[in-house]
Amino acid sequence: MDGQLLSATFVELTDTMVADFDLIDFLHVLTTRSVELLDVSAAGLLLADPRGELRVVATSSEAARVLELFQLQSDQGPCLDCFRSGQPVGSADLNADPRWPQFAQQAGEVGFSAVQALPMRLRDQVIGALNLFRGTVGAFDPEVVQIGQALADVATISLLHDRSMRRTDTLNEQLQTALNSRVVIEQAKGKLAERLGVDVNQAFTLLRDQARNRNQRLSDLARAFVDGTQVISASSGSPRTSRPGRVGQP
């Protein structure tokens, strides 16, 4: 456990008061730090959409299959159970776990053997769940679970105690805005992937790096790129120029 990184992460996760606070950037930090600190293969964050679905908002990996695995849990999986009960839900060996057959199978295809879902909860309010995956079979170290929960707790408290978020209305506004921003980011990933002939995961990395370089929020750059008001080049990453795939012309 990297104590310095842990301290720095807690400071990061309480920093919701900045003027250009962006919920997606904030939750993205939570997932990437979870991977760095907890020695897990992937982390993802799902938030409760009032429509009645859990929706992926941030992940440590944007690989399509991984993203799909997180999103699948709107139907079944540890995140859904965790969200509904408000309690941590885990599995030390998904292959031998009968609870979520489709989820376990897809997790296995991506190379994940164990899972832990941790609630983003403050008292009676559950706003989502943090999801950790590991490639090896075995129970999660209790310390990992505890620190993972502490990260989720601090993020939740920071969000719900933020002065501007104390109104339920404001929290709902922010969550919906974040969900729509997530859609904009997906649209931008597709456009950039097609333009540069890279996969969507590489496109996301490019988008994120360029947002950082330009000191811009990820969702703002994504929107400007989709609207055509900002250009993104292949200056970082290693795009291919070929465009594989057949033409779907009748």
Next chain:
Amino acid sequence: MLLPDIALHSAVVFRAGAGKLAAGSEPRFAAGGRRVHGERVSRHGNAIARERGAAARLVAPVTYIERRGRVWGLIAEQAAARGGRVSAADVCAAVVPGVQVSGAWLSAGLDAQAGHLMQVTDEVARQLADLQLTLGEGPLLDASGSGGPVLASDLADGDSGARWPVFAPAASMAGAAAVFAFPLVVGAIRAGVLGLYRDRPGPLSDFQLGDALVFADTATLLLLDGHERPADLGTYRAEIDQATGMLTEQLDVNITDAFVRLRAYAYVNDIQLADVARDIVARRLRLVPDSDLPPG
């Protein structure tokens, strides 16, 4: 500043913060007869979970599919009563009893200011729509800008007054006590805005908010392609958004047209939208101009 060593013992943090929040573990009854129940959690969790004590708010499993089916039913009833094909205007009429508001209005267009008023349910709604255009401020303009809803459950409170110093008192004069604005968007695609008002202050319940969002989603799809029955978007799939982005390049069109073309291709060829999107993202399928026509 929350020091890391304190944060690690998050139970301390929870105690420290507990007094600032209202306890809300009472069972709640949402509008429409659905029960959103609280339930005592008895499982022996870790120290953190025990410290929390209060029952988790367990959301009764109102799934997206159920909610959407019910909302579509209400919209279809409106169209049937009117004797016409389902249109965005029916959403406006159906949402009023659907989420128990006093009135609604819907404007179509790229943004609230450039958009045109398609439908209003009453005179107050018309005045609210006009006010925002005249004053250049208001919840619908903000919703259109942010891409997220703007929920002003009490126009007389300080927050609303600070946000819209001219609109808030003018809207109160017109007879509105609460205004809820929903942008009709799919990511960067903007189709219009849906406004709701109440003549008494008070927030939408979680249940009503969920319904209102689905009414808005349906209006968005109806405005974009006007199919009688909106094509089933199903459970949210990132591939649909990614494929839409890819099509802007393949077809050299804007994001709105790319989305319409994607849906048209699925509809005309009778393939699930998610399957078409998956093939496009996996580069098994490329669309070229006019490729939404059926084979042969």
